Amino acid sequence: MVIKEEILHSVGASIKHYRTSEFIFQEGDLPNYYYQIIKGDVKLNNYNEDGKEFIQNILSEGQSCGESLLFIEKPYPMNAEVLKPCTIFKLHKDTFFQLLNSSSKLCLKISNFLAQRLYYKFIMMQNISNQNPAVRLTGLMDYLKSFQNDERLYSFMIPLTRQQMASLTGLCVETTIRIIKVMERNKVVRIKNRKILY
DNA sequence: TCATTAAAGTTAT
DNA sequence: ATAACTTTAATGA
Numbered sequence: 239m240v241i242k243e244e245i246l247h248s249v250g251a252s253i254k255h256y257r258t259s260e261f262i263f264q265e266g267d268l269p270n271y272y273y274q275i276i277k278g279d280v281k282l283n284n285y286n287e288d289g290k291e292f293i294q295n296i297l298s299e300g301q302s303c304g305e306s307l308l309f310i311e312k313p314y315p316m317n318a319e320v321l322k323p324c325t326i327f328k329l330h331k332d333t334f335f336q337l338l339n340s341s342s343k344l345c346l347k348i349s350n351f352l353a354q355r356l357y358y359k360f361i362m363m364q365n366i367s368n369q370n371p372a373v374r375l376t377g378l379m380d381y382l383k384s385f386q387n388d389e390r391l392y393s394f395m396i397p398l399t400r401q402q403m404a405s406l407t408g409l410c411v412e413t414t415i416r417i418i419k420v421m422e423r424n425k426v427v428r429i430k431n432r433k434i435l436y
Numbered sequence: 437t438c439a440t441t442a443a444a445g446t447t448a449t
Numbered sequence: 450a451t452a453a454c455t456t457t458a459a460t461g462a
Contacts, residue, residue: 258449369437369438371437371438409438409439410438410439410440412438412439412440412441413437413438413439416438432446432447
């Protein structure tokens with residue numbers, strides 16, 4: 239959790255509900271609010287000229303989205319699209335900055351969260367610049383699995399569709415499926431009713 | 437080798 | 450029902 243719910247309540251953050259595939263904000267919009275997810279999943283993405291999607295990130299409960307843009311006077315370079323129905327705290331940026339001014343502890347919290355997002359970007363950029371699609375996919379899976387303590391083989395169920403994995407790694411779905419099949423043959427993953435165990 | 441296209445089956449809304 | 454996802458196969462860069 240980035241900012242405690244009590245604090246957000248106390249400064250008058252509103253609570254908004256979003257349905258699946260709704261946009262919280264879109265590329266080009268000017269950032270005016272701090273958003274923190276209470277429940278649900280959000281993806282940050284871009285669509286290229288041919289309509290192909292690239293997912294920058296998937297965020298869930300307790301995380302904030304698009305907060306980095308509040309610190310610079312620039313429009314959003316990505317969309318925030320709802321994956322699973324969301325309940326979200328919405329706080330005007332002025333109040334958000336007042337809050338930061340009042341608490342160095344909160345500043346650290348935000349810095350920590352930003353650093354985590356940056357870390358993910360580093361890892362994924364490293365992966366994606368690798369030409370080998372198997373490396374890209376294992377890189378993604380390693381990152382996701384790193385948040386659970388159980389390191390045993392097949393102990394982690396990838397919470398993504400193959401479509402999403404493809405969009406996160408810049409591969410096409412078919413390639414993703416093919417590579418995952420090879421991994422299954424090589425005992426790198428197991429597949430249990432279409433879910434990938436890693 | 438991987439992306440793209442097409443086609444068909446499966447699952448989710 | 451209809452859209453979204455999964456899978457296989459053929460073809461081309």
